[in-house]
Amino acid sequence: MARRTASLLPQWSSRIFSVELDGAPHYFAIKEKHRGEEVPRLFTLKARHYERCYSLLVCSSDRVRRAKFYGELKDKLLRHLSPESDLSPMSSFLPDVKDSLVRGYFFKGDSQSSSSTERLLQELIQRDPVLVCSYLRGEDGQLWTQRLWPPAESQMTEMSKDYYVVPSEAPKYHPSVLNIVNSDVFYSFEEAYEVLKKCGDIIPEAKSVLELLPSGAETRSKPDFPVIVIEGLDATGKTTLTESLRDTLKAVLLQSPPQCLSPWRARFDQEPPLIRRAFYALGNYITAEQIGQQGMKTPVIVDRFWHSTAAYAIATAVSGPLSNLPAEGSEVYRWPSDLLQPNLVVLLTLDPEERKRRLRNRGQGKTEEEQELDHNQLFRLRVEEAYRRISGPSCITVDASPSADQVLQQVLLLIRGKCHL
Ligand SMILES: Nc1ncnc2c1ncn2[C@@H]1O[C@H](COP(=O)(O)OP(=O)(O)OP(=O)(O)O)[C@@H](O)[C@H]1O
Numbered sequence: 001m002a003r004r005t006a007s008l009l010p011q012w013s014s015r016i017f018s019v020e021l022d023g024a025p026h027y028f029a030i031k032e033k034h035r036g037e038e039v040p041r042l043f044t045l046k047a048r049h050y051e052r053c054y055s056l057l058v059c060s061s062d063r064v065r066r067a068k069f070y071g072e073l074k075d076k077l078l079r080h081l082s083p084e085s086d087l088s089p090m091s092s093f094l095p096d097v098k099d100s101l102v103r104g105y106f107f108k109g110d111s112q113s114s115s116s117t118e119r120l121l122q123e124l125i126q127r128d129p130v131l132v133c134s135y136l137r138g139e140d141g142q143l144w145t146q147r148l149w150p151p152a153e154s155q156m157t158e159m160s161k162d163y164y165v166v167p168s169e170a171p172k173y174h175p176s177v178l179n180i181v182n183s184d185v186f187y188s189f190e191e192a193y194e195v196l197k198k199c200g201d202i203i204p205e206a207k208s209v210l211e212l213l214p215s216g217a218e219t220r221s222k223p224d225f226p227v228i229v230i231e232g233l234d235a236t237g238k239t240t241l242t243e244s245l246r247d248t249l250k251a252v253l254l255q256s257p258p259q260c261l262s263p264w265r266a267r268f269d270q271e272p273p274l275i276r277r278a279f280y281a282l283g284n285y286i287t288a289e290q291i292g293q294q295g296m297k298t299p300v301i302v303d304r305f306w307h308s309t310a311a312y313a314i315a316t317a318v319s320g321p322l323s324n325l326p327a328e329g330s331e332v333y334r335w336p337s338d339l340l341q342p343n344l345v346v347l348l349t350l351d352p353e354e355r356k357r358r359l360r361n362r363g364q365g366k367t368e369e370e371q372e373l374d375h376n377q378l379f380r381l382r383v384e385e386a387y388r389r390i391s392g393p394s395c396i397t398v399d400a401s402p403s404a405d406q407v408l409q410q411v412l413l414l415i416r417g418k419c420h421l
């Protein structure tokens with residue numbers, strides 16, 4: 001298996017590796033040592049008594065298989081490895097090369113149970129799309145060597161050489177940015193459709209979803225009436241506002257994901273990002289079809305649409321501070337060319353403490369992502385910033401802290417100014 005997967009990781013010696021140790025990414029490169037050359041030291045691994053570490057990179061050419069297996073691999077490793085192994089997320093990428101990121105895990109080998117670890121690795125490389133490397137500590141404790149595992153007996157390839165591990169600078173943007181397009185965010189009906197179609201064999205529910213889809217993102221004529229989307233984090237007042245707008249404007253209220261996908265939403269929420277995001281992306285096309293029909297008769301108000309799909313996906317793919325997000329103007333913030341464009345998108349924003357108070361008062365269950373919003377201040381900031389950076393159409397921010405009626409009046413003013421209602 002190592003040989004077959006090796007061909008999926010071109011330019012091995014030019015790759016950068018990232019291991020998350022104690023919550024912070026450590027970047028390293030690999031280097032062949034030439035005679036008399038001083039090799040820079042690797043970051044000091046905290047547990048100095050470990051002599052050997054391993055990395056596993058998931059590198060199937062089938063992206064659905066890769067996404068599913070990456071999630072399963074963590075459970076498998078956690079079940080088999082000792083807690084001292086410090087299992088950490090790892091990735092490898094070619095700087096500035098789109099779609100070059102591969103994910104995996106890194107862990108410290110336990111000398112007491114090395115044979116059972118190696119048995120597990122042996123099983124994995126026989127059956128699964130993983131590429132395993134071992135890292136051996138040098139005598140001074142800081143210089144590490146990377147070697148393909150198990151060492152290739154013959155046929156010296158670029159990968160089967162021994163390399164020294166050397167520190168590397170952090171890339172300008174989070175490496176996940178390289179793979180966002182059509183893995184986390186889908187920019188056409190076809191791209192998202194392809195993912196769900198491939199899932200049909202392993203997720204029977206995918207077939208039911210496919211049956212509900214419009215026959216393609218047909219270019220319909222623009223609705224005669226205005227289409228207004230209300231966006232925002234949970235509990236910012238979207239439901240309250242959209243219902244008031246519906247009543248005031250005698251409009252139709254739609255939502256994304258649409259009601260018809262409700263039976264399958266929880267199922268797809270358990271899936272890895274590739275599949276989950278494809279599900280939500282397709283939901284927008286079903287809603288767009290409904291907008292197209294209703295918008296010929298009345299104004300249409302939409303509770304969440306494309307901005308939500310893209311902003312949450314981008315903010316989840318990238319970790320850490322706002323500076324890790326793709327730069328403003330990046331292609332990842334562009335609107336899909338085949339998706340209906342609303343006339344106005346309003347983003348409701350709220351002070352985090354007030355949002356929490358409203359969540360508490362409402363007292364409903366929360367999705368994992370909503371809990372993450374509560375606990376992780378950086379995630380919340382990334383989602384809000386991604387919302388603001390999406391363009392074509394961009395959103396207009398409205399402070400949702402005044403009373404429900406004041407927020408309604410503010411948004412009605414915007415609608416009358418922009419949509420001539
Ligand atoms: N302007 C407001 N002032 C005070 N409370 C409000 C205001 N708007 C909404 N609320 C209350 O805040 C809570 C959350 O509002 P709402 O359900 O409308 O938010 P939401 O954005 O639709 O949330 P979710 O996305 O989780 O469905 C509700 O209890 C609602 O009554």
Ligand SMILES: Nc1ccn([C@@H]2O[C@H](COP(=O)(O)O)[C@@H](O)[C@H]2O)c(=O)n1
Nearest residue numbers: 234256257280304305306308309312369
């Ligand atoms: N158009 C959409 C709508 C929602 N999502 C995802 O759902 C979560 C929030 O939705 P709630 O109904 O629970 O408020 C959020 O995690 C988004 O990832 C989406 O992707 N696209």
